Amino acid sequence: MTKPPTIRLVLCMGQHCNRGDQAEPLYERLQKALGDPRPGFMASGPARWEIATCLDMCDDGPNLIIYPQHEILNGLDLDTLDRLLKTVLDD
Numbered sequence: 001m002t003k004p005p006t007i008r009l010v011l012c013m014g015q016h017c018n019r020g021d022q023a024e025p026l027y028e029r030l031q032k033a034l035g036d037p038r039p040g041f042m043a044s045g046p047a048r049w050e051i052a053t054c055l056d057m058c059d060d061g062p063n064l065i066i067y068p069q070h071e072i073l074n075g076l077d078l079d080t081l082d083r084l085l086k087t088v089l090d091d
Contacts, residue, residue, distance in 0.1 A: 007047035007088055008067040009034075014054040017061030026062055026081055027051070033085045047088045
């Protein structure tokens with residue numbers, strides 16, 4: 001049995017975080033790097049990711065939470081996401 005990924009990324013795609021489609025490029029980048037979002041038991045690779053409709057930080061979006069560290073990234077942009085993905089994929 002394959003061990004599930006230990007890193008979980010949750011991207012908010014709620015109406016405030018995705019205002020003006022600003023979270024769409026983040027979704028596309030995660031999809032390209034990690035595949036489609038899916039539950040942990042179906043995920044493979046160094047990380048799994050999923051979307052949320054609200055992380056309750058609407059004024060600070062786009063938002064992403066990294067588990068198990070519970071690290072919160074507010075105002076996420078592609079450069080920051082790329083640095084995160086490089087770290088996740090290089091480990």
